[in-house]
Amino acid sequence: MSPSVAPILLLIGSNVFMTFAWYGHLKYPDRPLLMVILLSWAIALFEYCLAVPANRIGHAVYATAELKVMQEVITLCVFAGFSVLYLGERFTINHMVGFALICAGAFFVFKAPIPT
Template structure:
């Protein structure tokens, strides 16, 4: 089924999944394990990060056939922000800030420069 997707789209979709795991690995312990020792949170995060890598490595290998390294990196950064904002607002109960939007606008400028010509 996944082989029916164009490689660039498949890479992007895998990076979205990877970033969901990455975001939870990096930040969910702040809410869910605040009372646990840091090393328990570190090991739990490490386990979540394994899932991230199982998606991220194939995503970058597939994407490298279509995009150059800088394009892959900026695509990952845009996806990271797109995943982080809903995570912060809905899961971590942080207030929405317009700074999220302005950061996204700045990233769109970076996308333009990485993908032009």
């Protein structure tokens, strides 16, 4: 797999795991907090098993800032889908505008430096 594509796919996978680790328990507020913490740690282990190689492979192709911004944009996309599909929450125009502004920031990170 291409070193420019592999990090993207690994980051998508890692973000799915991390989103479930951080927010999946919100659907089950009656579960004991200690159980939720331990389960979240177990899920997060899989997230790290994908995120660390994503950054290691990606660093050969992308700058560290590009990897971080890529991860943030992927996180927003995964989270938006998760909150709507799993938690049943609404995705409003305010969310879309906020996410679009973050994506605009990502554009400038990937764009060649602006001449001064």
